[in-house]
Amino acid sequence: MRYFFRVTNGVRELDLAGTELLDEDVARREAVRFAGELLKDDPALLDHGQLLVSVHNEDRSLEFVITVRLEVKAI
């Protein structure tokens, strides 16, 4: 099945081609790992907002979002 991954961090980035993945479970795990990889490469992604990884399948019968946010409780 084809799944489309969109990264949002200020500027929205579209995924036009999509990726072939086995099923919904795999898509969820890949999305979490993907978000982790993006943050590992660039911690500054959370400096001024949040990171969103949005995923949907071809007919949009499945859609989910991973949101990562840094909350400052005290300065």
Add this chain to the structure above:
Amino acid sequence: MSNPLLRKLESFVKLHDGDVDLLNRLVARTREHRTGTDLIREGDRPDDVFLLVEGWAYRYKILPDGSRQIIAYLIPGDLCDIHIFILKEMDHAIGLLSDARVASISRAEMQQILDEHPAIAQALFWSTLVDEAVLREWLVNMGQRDAYSRIAHLFCEMWLRMQQVDLASGNEFFLPLTQEQLGDTIGLTKVHVNRVIQRMRGEGLISLTDRTLTIHDAQRLREIAEFDPNYLHIYRRS
């Protein structure tokens, strides 16, 4: 078609006629292997040394949970370890990334080559050291570079290695890797690999079709990769 092993070794050492004849004989006796098959599996007892004459192969391990780590690529001219037969069993598998032609060198033959052809012997030891240096660089690549630089670095390396054996005409060469295989090599999800490739395309750095990589902006790619080819130890003989 030129002899990739000859191209590779003669860049390092001066070979005599007897050496050249031997190397030409070695690549003449090959067997065909289909993509997706294995040359040898983890746990198998190694006998012969494999020499890749045409196509790409790869070293890999499968973990108990089914995930795969690709440890090295073998391109034409690469051998799978000169003294592999010393080991009782393989600690990894070697498979084919494309259809390939592979030559097998028996233990006795290898010993004879090392005994009777000192120039070839020295060149083979050099190539073993280079293989180890490549592994060290891959460790650095995995541990320290971000996704974009990691893939750029790998592309720069494979381009240079293919040039070394006369298999890169201009700025394009055979690269039979799926995005999943790339991900299994550099420790990234295939989603991430896909994103990096799209970005490289969008920035005019590369074109990547099914089995061909074309590098449009080599200088920029090397900058992104912080690529220093010192670890490949490509010494030009004067």
